[in-house]
Amino acid sequence: DSGVTQTPKHLITATGQRVTLRCSPRSGDLSVYWYQQSLDQGLQFLIQYYNGEERAKGNILERFSAQQFPDLHSELNLSSLELGDSALYFCASSLKRASYNEQFFGPGTRLTVL
């Protein structure tokens, strides 16, 4: 158990809908990273937050947004969902802000868009 929690584990929804994925980092970790893993693209970095502020952006679509709250949990919002958004979404946390620190991964949320 990494200490990182993600909810829900599974999510099935329809095209055009909006969903929110939630991540609670390990106790004491200030950085949260979001990743998307699809069959054709593999793992891709989406976005990173450190202590409430956005630190880095990767291949995140404009339809997606995220935030980190004062209690350090983070939410990833996906809107106007398309079939191609079906993927595993992982969050990870680390103590410090740089990606060269060890990251601890949550169990993931499997999103299926029908």
Next chain:
Amino acid sequence: KNEVEQSPQNLTAQEGEFITINCSYSVGISALHWLQQHPGGGIVSLFMLSSGKKKHGRLIATINIQEKHSSLHITASHPRDSAVYICAVAQGGSEKLVFGKGTKLTVNP
């Protein structure tokens, strides 16, 4: 060309064999991560290294910064080592990780 290349893509071994998975990258990095993803989907961080060699149990990771290459070795492989092993690099000056496509390892009893 991907910034992070792993080889082989798939690897099948017999229990007890010594296994090597390779990772080559084309950018300057501050660190390299080896991750393990189990069939159920969960990801575990195995190593994070920026130079030299690290060992944890039967797993050994090495990195050669000059050659932009890292290897993950598994000694005395076991069926429970069956998983996808993913190499990821932390690009110098950037906060993001760039991932290889993974190596699927199957260890048969």
